[in-house]
Amino acid sequence: MDLPIKSMAEFAGNIGRNTCYLIETKSLSYDIPTGKSTHKTILDNVTCEARPGELLAIVGPSGAGKSTLLSVLAGAIHPKTVSGVILVNGRAMETSSFRRVSGYVTQDDALFPMLTVEESLVYSARLRLGSTLREATLRARALLVQLGLQPVARSRIGGPGTPGVSGGERRRVSIGIELVHNPAVLLLDEPTSGLDSASAHLIVTMLKSMAASNGKTVILTIHQPGFRILELLDRVALIADGVIRHQGPLSLLQKRIEEAGSIISPHINVLEYAMDAMEVLTIETQMQESCRVPYYVLSEKREKSNYCCANSRIKEVLILAERFAKNMVRTRQIFVARMIQSAVAGLGLGTIFMNAENQQAKVGFFAFSLTFLLSSAVEGLPIFLQERRILMRETSRGAYRVSSYVISNSLVFLPILFAASILYATPVYWLIGLRREIDNYLFFSLVIWLVMLMANAFVACFGALVPNFIMGNSVIAGLMGSFFLFSGYFISKQSIPRYWIFMYYLSLFKYPFEAFLLNEFGEKGKQQCIQSGKGACLLTGEMLLRQQGMEESHKWSNIGVMLGFIFVYRILSLVILWIKCLKLTR
Numbered sequence: 001m002d003l004p005i006k007s008m009a010e011f012a013g014n015i016g017r018n019t020c021y022l023i024e025t026k027s028l029s030y031d032i033p034t035g036k037s038t039h040k041t042i043l044d045n046v047t048c049e050a051r052p053g054e055l056l057a058i059v060g061p062s063g064a065g066k067s068t069l070l071s072v073l074a075g076a077i078h079p080k081t082v083s084g085v086i087l088v089n090g091r092a093m094e095t096s097s098f099r100r101v102s103g104y105v106t107q108d109d110a111l112f113p114m115l116t117v118e119e120s121l122v123y124s125a126r127l128r129l130g131s132t133l134r135e136a137t138l139r140a141r142a143l144l145v146q147l148g149l150q151p152v153a154r155s156r157i158g159g160p161g162t163p164g165v166s167g168g169e170r171r172r173v174s175i176g177i178e179l180v181h182n183p184a185v186l187l188l189d190e191p192t193s194g195l196d197s198a199s200a201h202l203i204v205t206m207l208k209s210m211a212a213s214n215g216k217t218v219i220l221t222i223h224q225p226g227f228r229i230l231e232l233l234d235r236v237a238l239i240a241d242g243v244i245r246h247q248g249p250l251s252l253l254q255k256r257i258e259e260a261g262s263i264i265s266p267h268i269n270v271l272e273y274a275m276d277a278m279e280v281l282t283i284e285t286q287m288q289e290s291c292r293v294p295y296y297v298l299s300e301k302r303e304k305s306n307y308c309c310a311n312s313r314i315k316e317v318l319i320l321a322e323r324f325a326k327n328m329v330r331t332r333q334i335f336v337a338r339m340i341q342s343a344v345a346g347l348g349l350g351t352i353f354m355n356a357e358n359q360q361a362k363v364g365f366f367a368f369s370l371t372f373l374l375s376s377a378v379e380g381l382p383i384f385l386q387e388r389r390i391l392m393r394e395t396s397r398g399a400y401r402v403s404s405y406v407i408s409n410s411l412v413f414l415p416i417l418f419a420a421s422i423l424y425a426t427p428v429y430w431l432i433g434l435r436r437e438i439d440n441y442l443f444f445s446l447v448i449w450l451v452m453l454m455a456n457a458f459v460a461c462f463g464a465l466v467p468n469f470i471m472g473n474s475v476i477a478g479l480m481g482s483f484f485l486f487s488g489y490f491i492s493k494q495s496i497p498r499y500w501i502f503m504y505y506l507s508l509f510k511y512p513f514e515a516f517l518l519n520e521f522g523e524k525g526k527q528q529c530i531q532s533g534k535g536a537c538l539l540t541g542e543m544l545l546r547q548q549g550m551e552e553s554h555k556w557s558n559i560g561v562m563l564g565f566i567f568v569y570r571i572l573s574l575v576i577l578w579i580k581c582l583k584l585t586r
């Protein structure tokens with residue numbers, strides 16, 4: 001998409017000013033399978049509407065279907081699985097176009113804990129609007145004012161185990177992120193959950209004023225609104241067991257209850273009463289009033305000029321890389337621990353294997369090094385999963401972001417893992433007394449770096465695939481374990497059964513192990529005596545390489561294979577994320 005930045009910014013601004021959206025659902029039903037021939041009905045014949053300039057609250061008891069209805073409206077549930085229609089300004093909703101003009105704030109806040117409130121909004125503006133840093137900062141500052149977040153602009157978001165802003169402030173940041181492109185429709189799942197009544201009131205007041213002054217269509221789900229919040233709602237859709245029991249203004253609800261002969265005591269609010277006495281409300285699907293707002297229908301051209309590709313590829317990669325690097329560097333537990341771990345392991349192993357008399361110990365050291373380096377990569381899994389969660393949220397508008405993300409992620413790890421590899425390789429190499437030639441030391445360091453990159457790409461690939469941390473951890477640990485087993489170190493290639501030999505070639509352990517041995521015992525090292533006895537050399541470097549079946553191998557070909565693995569795993573992670581993203585955007 002080659003729209004100039006200015007047009008994109010104008011576009012984002014125009015949505016709110018010129019466009020109104022009436023959203024209607026007609027006989028919407030949604031079932032989920034519970035067995036081979038059984039299913040559960042979550043939404044049953046839901047007919048309702050949300051109007052521009054108004055605040056519609058979907059209210060109902062827990063498990064009523066509020067969040068499901070909202071995610072259907074947001075296009076987060078595959079339309080093919082839902083029956084009935086959703087109309088946007090009288091036309092069948094086209095999910096991907098609708099996503100571009102709407103913001104969907106889910107119940108859980110998907111934010112980077114290490115970024116500040118202002119940074120979170122600035123990055124969102126840079127990525128979504130393709131604006132310059134200055135423009136994005138201005139947009140973020142305007143949002144900070146609108147959301148009442150100025151006092152905490154420079155505070156970190158925080159999260160489990162990390163100090164940060166309060167729950168209400170975090171909710172407002174999530175709303176701000178979805179407001180950055182000034183969407184005409186805003187869908188919010190429980191924006192007030194877990195908040196005290198003052199914070200909840202503040203958020204709903206803000207939403208009300210956005211709807212009233214900018215003509216936005218605001219739909220939110222809410223559990224049990226208090227009296228003060230009720231006053232702010234223009235319309236409510238009362239839902240129970242997936243069925244709409246009432247929709248329209250609250251005054252109408254009160255009238256219906258009273259007409260049914262019930263008396264609402266003054267200390268109970270009308271919604272609470274209605275939720276307790278749902279049976280007095282006969283199910284109705286007719287609209288109470290006809291719509292009078294003149295609706296502006298999006299032209300096709302305008303719909304297509306979206307912010308999927310607001311930035312050029314290079315700019316997007318750079319913004320994402322900057323955000324990722326900031327996040328990594330500030331995630332001290334992972335970043336600093338990784339550096340310290342590398343340096344301490346390098347020094348520790350160096351002193352343990354120092355000047356080992358039996359040269360065979362060097363072979364053991366190579367194997368242990370690889371075990372340590374490959375298995376420690378799993379530490380990066382939480383950060384990959386966190387990134388993936390936010391990426392999926394951000395990418396619900398197109399797969400363009402996925403490839404930029406994979407590139408930026410790979411770029412950020414290059415220098416970080418380079419530093420870690422030097423911290424590990426330097427002390428260990430010289431303390432142990434491996435080959436004294438500088439080119440051998442450089443080759444050893446290169447292998448360490450590639451091992452780290454390879455393990456990292458492997459974790460990124462499975463981090464993209466698995467549903468959660470527990471699964472990721474066990475899959476990665478299991479596969480790494482099998483790589484050690486099939487490396488050729490514990491069981492020689494000749495002893496591996498034919499039907500398992502593919503694992504030997506897939507093992508991430510095999511190639512660096514071979515590279516280490518060839519670097520140490522190949523070329524000039526062939527005559528090194530590895531094991532001696534009775535005054536004679538029992539095992540030379542050359543003999544060892546022959547034993548391992550490596551006499552024909554070249555150390556640089558292993559480097560090539562390792563680069564190939566890094567590339568393949570990165571491409572696989574790209575494809576997996578792409579498929580996941582396409583599932584969301586279809």
Ligand SMILES: Nc1ncnc2c1ncn2[C@@H]1O[C@H](COP(=O)(O)OP(=O)(O)OP(=O)(O)O)[C@@H](O)[C@H]1O
Nearest residue numbers: 032042060061062063064065066067068069221223
């Ligand atoms: N993927 C799913 N698998 C099984 N049941 C589901 C699934 N999604 C939703 N449900 C069920 O559908 C019903 C409605 O869920 P939903 O989350 O929409 O309710 P809710 O009104 O938002 O509840 P709450 O206020 O507690 O968040 C619940 O009974 C829930 O258990």
